[in-house]
Amino acid sequence: MAGSGGPLSHRGLRGREAELARLQALIGSVADTGSGGLALIQGEPGIGKTTLLAEAAARAAAAGFSVGLGKAEELHHIVPLSSLAASVLHGDRPLLSGDDLADLARNHDQRIWLVERLAEAIEARATDAPVLIGLDDVQWADALSRFALQQLPTRLRTSPVLWLLTGRREPAGPAEEIVAAAAGNLATVTVSLGPLSGAAIGQLADDTLGPAVDAWVRDLLDGAGGNPFLAVEMLAGLRSTDVPRDVVPSRLVVGVRGRLRSLQPGTLRFLQMGAVLGRRFDFEDAAALCDQPAAALLPALEEAVCAGLLDDDGDHLVFRHDLLRQAVYADIPPSARKALHRAAARRLVTAGRQPIDAVPHILRGAVPGDEEAVALLRRAADDVLAVTPGPAADLMLRALELVPSSGQLKFEVGEQTILCLARAGRNREALETGDRLLADRPPLETFGRLQSALGGALWTMDLAEELRRRAEAALAAGGSAPEICARLAALRALALSRGRDLGVAREAGETALRTATAIGDREAHVLALSGLGEIALNAGENAVALQRFAALSTIDSAFLPEEVVAHVHVDDFASAERLLLRAAEGGGAVRQAMLLWAQGQHDLGLGRLDDAEADFVTMERLEDEVRVPVQQLNGRVIRSRIALLRGHREAARENLLAAREHLAVKPNAGNTAAVSFLEAVHAEADGDVALAVDRIRRVQQQGPFLRWRLLRDWVDAAVRMALRAGERELAEDLAAQAEAHAGRNPAVPTAAGIAVQARGLVRNDPAVLAHAVDLLGASPRPLTRAAAHADLGLALLAAGRRSPAVAALALARDTFAESGAHAAAAHVQRALEGAGGESRRAATVRRPVQGWGALTASEEKVARLIAQGHTNRSAADVLVVSPHTVNTHLTSVFRKLSIGSRVQLANLVATLPEVPDLSGA
Template identity: 80%
Template structure:
């Protein structure tokens, strides 16, 4: 830490030797083990956080680390990724060029995608040299940087990447969130800096004054309370007083004010304008606020730098410490501050700055009725909505507050606020905002626009009936612009997709699509196609659903996951894989979590249970990260089924419990039906067949639109439960459902084969079960084929046709085993043993250990070998045709099972394995 007259000889480190040793040990650990680490340096302003961080950075650089250091700024904490940019763009060897970083932040509107790309860049650098990324004053970090800092340390835990952040204890939040996210995944160190000891303060005095402090100085320094910055400022005052025979100032505030009063008026005004702009500001901007040409303020700048108040880094001016800026800032009268912030906002935009750069000043300086401020907030919200919807919602909420209720502008601002709140997942707040605006009885055209804006909110809230009612009311009242009318019609069709009259829903959807085309409105077009796709899926018309979703994704790539899933429903896994690969190579705006959902269904259909389980686990993590839960209930339902197929009853029950918890948060009909079905599966496994049958009956009676979606591939399981429970009527209803599904999808082998299987089970018809096995030879779904062959084998055994039975059962056992379903394979094995045949017992039924190489799934072994060979997550994902996020999930499991912490340790372990 420097004082006003020059550098201090390591004075800022007096009394911090233990803390520095702790950080040095972490630096050495990361370099030695090749795994990640995180350190938080925490304490009050002026306590020495920045100085300790700077020394730790020097040690890391001397140890061969590639270093990126940045500092968050209070007045820039709303600018997306500005804080992290200061770490990865600047320095001797920047991790990213400024242009590349700007391209990432500007053109790619997915937080998860952005973090993954940053991780790939950092991972690549860490492949050749350990990396340190340090951020000072993390309490001021912008929301997107905070999001990235919560994800990146764990994502890069297997690489030698060390993260260091400093933060105040107040305000709390960002620092603790970052540490909490990493604590269970990698070594974390929290260094809390308290007051310096009296001895250390005296050493500071000796460093500054060049001699031991006398009693008078020691008494003065007691007022610093062990804060090194305050002590140094007091010592600067002492030295100045001694040089000029003045009285020694009694404390920091008085001391700084005394120094300020000694400045020329132009210098003081210049400093005040800088303090309004922030700790780091432009000379030209401060001169503009002063209302003077830049050339007239050079003397003021020189005096401020000479007084030790400002540093000049060549591009910007920086207050030497934030406490100095605050001391200058608080001396500006509050009303003047507000006016200056408003003037600063106007100047920054007029000078070509982005709206988001002016927002901090707008938030501090705008008054109700300021329409220019409202316009800036609206433009800034548009800019940040894709990456930080929560911030966009906050900005629009503030903009709405600034517009008096009597002005027509309030409705336009309110409509934008509803959209931002909905995208931020704040649906109840969006609905309340909309209803408050509607209560003012706006004109009919405005009424329709607001109801259309609320459509997305109501759909997200799973209140289809309310969505339909509002859309129909707005349409009936008339007065809507053509594009708004088309959106309302499409929203009505979307709501009708959840009803029982799907013919009427389809007609409404077609009408809405024609209206959207006539109006030329993209949003209405997307809504209409989405509604028609939903209607087709709920009607079990898979080819029609594919047609709609393919058209939809062509209009908006965000819907690529729906197209992929639609391909799997028509058994076209080659096309679903093609689209997955296309999505992986693109930077489209599709939803990353939903893409994992599509990948999971693709892998599940192909019998890749290990990959599917990892896909769904990763999907849930990504949804948690962006706080937008969509498929978590269904993901847990499928994972519970996978666990039962594996024979892991404990995990299966845990997934059921989690599914129930998530159902309570999102209790829509689809989620309810899915959990009831899973409860039926568990009831049967527990021997309570009566409860199992009751749950299946509830699904059939109360989850009408889920008939085609939920039991599409699992109807045989439901029929077996019904037959075991002697509910033949339910079994026949299920078989009729499967037959109707096959009639709707005659070109889908899985649909026709399952329909024959269902009929064979209900009628105990061996010929029909044989027909099912024949039809399913064309199905790409190994688990479906295995189940059909298991049913056929049992029927053949009952008919006394043992050789054919053994062949069918052996096929089923092998298919289950190869898909990673040992419990299902073991059940078939028991049937084979009952028939006097041994089967493939060793392959099918061996239980994996918990730890060690043998504990890894087949997919985890592939990932482990690729990473050990030097592949990154991205390159391994490309080879395995999975998401990098899924590779990361597999790698986390690999590290846990093998008890390793880094890629280097993993490589050493894999190289030591015997060749196989």
């Protein structure tokens, strides 16, 4: 303890032997098993959390761990990644250099991407030595650090990475959220520190004052309530001053306020300025608040250090404990605090700091009408919006509270607030904020700007008709700037894409695009292309949709997933794969969850059911992490269909129930149609063809465009349901729709083949079905080809042509089986056996649920690559999938094999027969 006159190196560990032993056991477990772990040390301020963390870290370092320790600061809780940055930048071998971290933050604005890159850096380090990452005072961690800490321990659970956190007891606080996210995925330990025993406090007294401690001192220490920091402060006060026993106050007053009264007035003022700036502060900033030259305050600094109140780490001054800072801060009158925080904000800005550094002081010191504070909050929100949209929205809401109640500035701040809220997924708040501003009857130009800003929220909330109404009202009102008129026109076209008259929508979109191009407004251009892409998809014009989305992703790479899916719709899987590779290499700007959606569509089309399932599972997890659910219902619909193809009926039902739950939240026409179609598929699987047909009719009733959003590749299944139920008219209608769709997409082999297949099913004509098989020979979709072969085989069998029927059915069965569609393969196999064909039950045997045999083909590939020493990133590069998907596969591998580390996996794989090197090395 600085200035106390002697060592107190074990003061916080007295009486903590049991707690330290638990942490020591976890350290040993991580080192021995190679799997991750997490420990949370909880307790009141001063109870010894920091000291226990430091001792555990020292023991881990002695055991060969690479250690990084950081501390969250109360007044830095808004700066993105500031808390965790200290943990990865400091230590014996920093995980990242300062330049590396700055490059991540500067060039890549997606939270998921950034966290994945951190995971890769930590994972790579953990291949050389176990890693310990510690963060003190996690209750003050910034939003991005909290987000990372909720993801990283689970993401790195198969590597020897130990996370040590300390925090105060706060139900449902950041620490609890982090532990809850890790629970069940890796070993977690919560160490609760209670008051020290009287014996332990007595040992502290012996450590400080020697064994001959007066009884009155021991009585005095009872006032510390078992808190080691308070006890040490009392002892330090007793050792450094000659205070009569009858005037020594109790608890912290002895340790802090008693010493403050003995300080020079200038030193006390200096400390108070430091307390305003935070636990860690710059000497020059404190001098500026004192309105004195730095040199003049050197005596005050020396006295504060000698009194044991401050430490100097070489770059900053630091209160030795936050309780010390709080005690100094509490003695400043509340009115003076606000004024000092305002002065601190001005000082930081004047000194050239980033706006975000001044924000904590603005939040504590700003008063209504302070336009300077509003300007700083706006700049800070803009700086952090990309990585932490939630805090950015909170900053803007505060700015809106501070802005003068009248004048144009209120509407400008309101517009920015709406956009930040929408970016954070808080669309209801955005709409309510906008409507409050509109109720103040803004000028016409401002009216248009606000309606334009609300467009994204309305679209995301599925309020297409409301979006159209507002856009048209703003355009009719006039007075808006040209770029705002262009955006409103594009928003109107986007809203019309959900209507029944797509001709009107297309005309509106083309007009909006011409206007946006003419005036050069990027946002209007993006909106117009997005609307035209949606219109083309809804009209079933896949080539046109590809053209629009390709142009869109050229302007804004965030829309690359839409271009990938558009390529898939025209059977151009090679281009889709090139784009996916480009996105994986470029990262950053692409929406990671939507990229997984595109990857899932790609893998599903190619019959890679294992990978597609993992893609959609991962997509849902990522959407949950950023709390922006977009494709979860559609993902569940597809996962349920995949489960039925595989023969996993329970999983299929679980996904159906989840899809219905999502529908209850967003009961729009598209979601209703998707769930209706899935219910039809389940009804057919259950043998209830009447219910199946009823659900297909519901899909038809939702709107013409929804037929092709849903039935583009699955219309053959709907035709079979109709024919099975004797609903020939419905089957004819579906076949006619398939033919019309093929006519709109003449260059797409799948569209042409499915149209002929549907017609062949309606006619029950083997020749037509054989033609469909020929056409689909050019389709890259194995499941579609297999279904066509199965239809042909059954039709030939019914016509008495056994030999070609068996050949077609055998090809269908094998193709289904190769894709993992074992239930579909088994269904065809039964038809084959009924025809007297070969028995191939081994091809359709269900996998066990545990052990190596339970792994899917994709999981086995991942397992072998990881066992060879690959990281998630390098394994993903080999398999041409996302690292997130590799992580999903690996999670399943560890669960099925009942193991917890990469070391265990490598040992297990070493006992298996060798296979060719999957890395191609």
